[in-house]
Amino acid sequence: MAIPISQMWTVASYVLKQRMQGRRRYPLVLMLEPLFRCNLACAGCGKIQYPAHVLKQNMPPEECFRAVDECGAPMVSIPGGEPLMHPQIAEIVAGLVARKKYIYLCTNALLLKEKIHLFEPSKYLTFSVHVDGQKEHHDFSVCKEGGYEQAVEGIREAVRRGFRVTTNTTLFDGADPRSVRAFFDEMMALGVEGMMLSPGYAYDKAPNQDQWLGKDRTRGLFRLILSNRKREWVFNLSPLFLEYLMGLRDYACTPWGMPTYNLFGWQRPCYVLQDGYADSFRELMETTAWAEYGTESGNPKCANCMMHSGYEATAVNDTFGSWRGFVSTIRATFAKYPDPAALQELAAARVEQHPWELVQIGGGGARERIQ
Secondary structure (H helix, E strand, C coil): CCCCCCHHHHHHHHHHHHHHHHCCCCEEEEEEECCCCCCCCCCCCCCHHHCCHHCCCCCCCHHHHHHHHCCCCEEEEECCCHHCCCCCHHHHHHHHCCCCEEEEEECCCCCCCHHHHHHHCCCEEEEEEECCCHHHHHHHHHHHCHHHHHHHHHHHHHHHHHCEEEEEEEECCCCHHHHHHHHHHHHHHHCCCEEEEECCCCCCCCCCCCCCCHHHHHHHHHHHHHHHCCCCCCHHHHHHHHHHCCCEEEEECCCCCCEEECCCCCCEEECCCCCEEEEHHHHHHHHHCCCHHCCCCCCCCCCCCCHHHHHHHHHHHHHHHHHHHHHHHHHHHHCCCCCCHHHHHHHHHCCCCCCCCEEEEEEEEEECCCC
């Protein structure tokens, strides 16, 4: 099982509580960026494009705790930059564990073996290791020869010490489905708890703008990767989000589902777009023009985005928003998808038989193709 029962119960209880209180918009995961500095210069990342004086800054633990308390989300993802380069990262993690937040510390694992003694295994702490595919592909993606071996060594050491470990993989245009499927086998053999997937997205600050997937290509790629999947593969994602990536359902973005707090404040509207900052979480939620974001808004910046940060929250809310969503999740968890050609024919046939039905989900929406 990719996610412990205690974590699933915490998230389910939180979502149901928000819905019972009539809250239309609420966060699911806080993206907490305590620094932008990194020890890699990946082609698909724009975080290290900031000037030197910004890259030298570290967010104090007290500010991290204040943002987490203000947001109230049950889960906290700590990306960067490279969080293990923060001189007080162990103190930050310990403070969040004390608050019983489920933490995903995102790392390229280059420093994991060196720093791992600073942490204690806990059900609240997961090392989410960035691995973008098999050795050749990963090293090319992160622009570092030997990066894959170092990531694998870090994963092995963390698993050996009893830590929760997941992987985080971003897929770009040109990804080989056969290689990605072989990569899943490699990660499962290492003993990781689950794998997270997301298509790359061409946000403005990313240096390489030629490697991004459009929506049609994303769906085609994920159909090839996830059809006839092995039972041994475990994903740290909502089964409904995986179906969304395959083109089996159409979701509206929930841009407030994973708000970002970083050195500049509360980032509008989401992790990848930068349309200004708010001074408080309340200001972010109440003054951001949410209708101007998401594919359905017509905003050209959002036209091809299918990222986890925008659509996973919609899928989770779909699961707990109705009995239909819950049953769909159970069905998707155990579904046996046919080969890609048959899958495409099945989806086309079902679309003709059942018109799309819009379902409001926490202020977002879902159109389910397979009824």
